[in-house]
Amino acid sequence: MTVDMADNADLTKTQTQTQTQTLPVGSTRARRNAEGRPQIYMDHNGSTPMLAAALDAMMPFLETGFGNPSGGHWAAAGAKEVIEQTRAMIAGLIGANTDEIVFTSGATEANNMAIKGVPGLATPKGTHIITTAIEHDAVLRPVRFLRSQGAKVTILPVDGEGLVDPEAVRAEIRDETALISVMLANNEIGTIQPVGEIAKIARAHGIPVHTDAAQAIGKIPVDVSDLGVDMLSLAGHKFGAPNGVGALYLRKGQNCTPLLHGGGQERARRSGTESALLLAGLGAAAEHAADKTNSRIQAMRDYFWNCLEEDFGDRVVLNGHRFKRVPNTLSVSFPGHVGADILATMPQVAATTGSACHAGCVDMSHVLIAMGKSLDVGVGTIRFSLGETNTIAEIDAVMAALRRAAI
Numbered sequence: 001m002t003v004d005m006a007d008n009a010d011l012t013k014t015q016t017q018t019q020t021q022t023l024p025v026g027s028t029r030a031r032r033n034a035e036g037r038p039q040i041y042m043d044h045n046g047s048t049p050m051l052a053a054a055l056d057a058m059m060p061f062l063e064t065g066f067g068n069p070s071g072g073h074w075a076a077a078g079a080k081e082v083i084e085q086t087r088a089m090i091a092g093l094i095g096a097n098t099d100e101i102v103f104t105s106g107a108t109e110a111n112n113m114a115i116k117g118v119p120g121l122a123t124p125k126g127t128h129i130i131t132t133a134i135e136h137d138a139v140l141r142p143v144r145f146l147r148s149q150g151a152k153v154t155i156l157p158v159d160g161e162g163l164v165d166p167e168a169v170r171a172e173i174r175d176e177t178a179l180i181s182v183m184l185a186n187n188e189i190g191t192i193q194p195v196g197e198i199a200k201i202a203r204a205h206g207i208p209v210h211t212d213a214a215q216a217i218g219k220i221p222v223d224v225s226d227l228g229v230d231m232l233s234l235a236g237h238k239f240g241a242p243n244g245v246g247a248l249y250l251r252k253g254q255n256c257t258p259l260l261h262g263g264g265q266e267r268a269r270r271s272g273t274e275s276a277l278l279l280a281g282l283g284a285a286a287e288h289a290a291d292k293t294n295s296r297i298q299a300m301r302d303y304f305w306n307c308l309e310e311d312f313g314d315r316v317v318l319n320g321h322r323f324k325r326v327p328n329t330l331s332v333s334f335p336g337h338v339g340a341d342i343l344a345t346m347p348q349v350a351a352t353t354g355s356a357c358h359a360g361c362v363d364m365s366h367v368l369i370a371m372g373k374s375l376d377v378g379v380g381t382i383r384f385s386l387g388e389t390n391t392i393a394e395i396d397a398v399m400a401a402l403r404r405a406a407i
């Protein structure tokens with residue numbers, strides 16, 4: 001049933017060998033809390049430690065590279081060059097052309113630009129948008145804003161593993177449908193959506209497709225031609241770049257009304273003086289993401305889940321699709337417990353819960369609700385999202401802490 005908003009890999013426990021790599025600046029291996037315990041960072045879906053290569057690339061722009069990239073003089077040349085180099089790196093990372101890349105402050109701005117900028121949605125009355133119940137708020141809130149301005153919105157359900165059915169998309173297409181927005185990978189459970197199939201359906205009806213790929217870039221191969229999407233959003237801080245920089249892929253020929261008007265930067269698609277500092281970091285991170293593989297991270301993730309299954313049996317539940325998910329994400333629930341209470345027993349571990357606690361109440365995330373999780377399961381959810389800084393030893397330490405939590 002849809003809701004119309006107008007109405008309302010078999011891996012064992014063997015130790016995996018650490019690959020040679022440049023560790024991020026924020027490497028957690030050397031960090032300790034006030035009691036001297038090692039601090040363990042397992043919230044890479046929230047934000048990744050910045051890569052040392054990204055910091056190195058940024059340093060010149062903290063020192064001497066202060067020129068405005070739009071300037072026509074010697075002080076601007078270095079900034080302009082690094083911006084275009086980064087544009088080429090991002091384009092290469094996702095299989096796009098350089099003139100299809102628009103730099104933004106992150107995925108939130110890119111999502112807003114894509115959703116609000118589609119022709120017809122600038123004056124949305126009578127238009128129709130299709131999206132899913134598990135999108136990030138950076139998609140759902142712009143959609144709700146357009147609904148308040150007169151757009152009609154269909155929110156598609158997902159199954160118990162967090163997957164949307166492409167045929168459900170087909171069934172909801174109307175003559176006035178102006179946009180379909182479906183995320184590529186979910187931030188909470190990691191489930192990968194069939195965006196390519198949805199884009200084929202949309203293309204047959206001449207409807208543009210946007211995908212929020214913030215949680216996919218750097219974790220799985222992403223090619224805009226294979227996906228067939230018209231717009232794609234990404235955030236640098238999800239793959240080793242600094243916070244505050246991202247991009248929107250805008251397929252050649254796809255019109256998009258700018259959110260920001262001004263000096264005409266980014267081919268008049270996003271005005272404002274570009275930050276060569278941040279873009280230098282983004283380019284270095286994109287180069288690293290293009291070269292990396294995630295087999296070690298996936299092996300650790302699966303080792304973690306095998307340990308949980310062995311120790312807790314039916315007292316732990318896996319959330320999301322067992323196989324169709326990004327390789328670093330492990331969302332689990334401990335029925336009958338509160339995720340925040342469990343994490344409070346191990347303050348040295350940085351992870352997130354699937355619920356919010358306030359005024360003595362616990363609210364489940366909209367993603368878990370959409371998947372049909374019971375309150376008993378949902379409030380006991382913890383998301384562990386791994387990255388290059390993590391080790392098997394850290395997973396063993398978290399397992400020991402979970403055992404001590406008397407779950």
